[in-house]
Amino acid sequence: MPDLFSTIETPVEIVPGRKLAAMAAALYMAASDHFETRRVEELRLGFDGIEGDFHAGATRRSGGCEPWYARGTEMRNERQLSLVAADELAIVAELMAIAEIKPEWIGANLLIEGVPHLSMLPAGSLLFFKGGVTVKVDAQNGPCRFSGRSVAEHAGMTDHEAGALLFPKAAKRLRGLVAWVEKPGVIRAGEEISVRVPEQWIYRA
Template sequence: MLDLFPEAEKPVEIIPAKKLSARAAALYAAPPGHFQTRPVKELRLGFDGIWGDFHAGATRRSGGREPWYPRGTEMRNERQVSIVAGDELAIVAERMGLAEIRPEWIGANLVIEGVPHLSMLPAGTLLFFKDGVTLKVDAQNGPCRIAGRSIAQNSGMADIEAGALLFPKAAKRLRGVVAWVEKPGTIKAGEEISARVPEQWIYRA
């Protein structure tokens, strides 16, 4: 087989794919029109995302994360499911001087246990749930002021706006990932997950 990257040059480092075992520790859904989520026992998912959830839909409107489009441009919804890890939220809470940050305060849908450094999962990671659902990770979920303001209000911070501004700094690379539904079905609390991390590389043109 032709070696595309001669050893002497080493322009690209290839990291092999791997599998991880995890668990759906907690599930949440947001009623229509509400950013904050509420605990549920199961999530019913279609190709548009979680049925009835605030972030459901085949498309969404662009915002501050997409400066290359005029705000409000209709685009593909790759943010159907928000996934976080409890250990990462604990770090963010400590940085903000809080006792805790609850997943529902920042609109999370799924808390996963068993994946080290969950927020660093690369795009393309597949999450296979035991009962049949498959989610595909799109990207890290960048922390924003909306979530920060929700945290400040729910935790009783004296200065709400200061809390809103602090969260994006404290939660950088710790706010979890967003994913979209590749194979629909129902996710139940406590369900086993097989995470398949794809082969990775750093692209240097």
């Protein structure tokens, strides 16, 4: 079969897929009425996400991140889980001139160790947990003022509104990922993860 890309003047750049080893360093879930999370030893996941969690559900209502829909439009819930990395949160904290940012403050569900530049994992990446759960990455988690205000309050910043405005700038491309449950089950703290990064196509047409 001929290679169609060889006939294109500016071919699409293709980056091969790869596998990475990681770990679920810590797990968190939120009460059904608030986005902030608390640390737990296990997460029970169904096709709707974490049982009883604030972001559980097969669908959700659109907000400011989906300007193409009227606010409140029912849509697929691709944000069942929030994944973050400690090294990235440390960078954001430094940029905000605060001591730390805890995953709980910004509603994280999984603290992932072992993946360099976690927030840059492409959409479609699969996380295979040793216990049998599979989670699929949808996209980067866009930082918002709502989370920023939580950070400012917990960190003891004098001006909460200034902190709320600073967080989206400091956390851009460092705020982690949103993902959804492809294969349900139970995740336990300290569990090993095999990450499958898909082949990527850099589209420049």
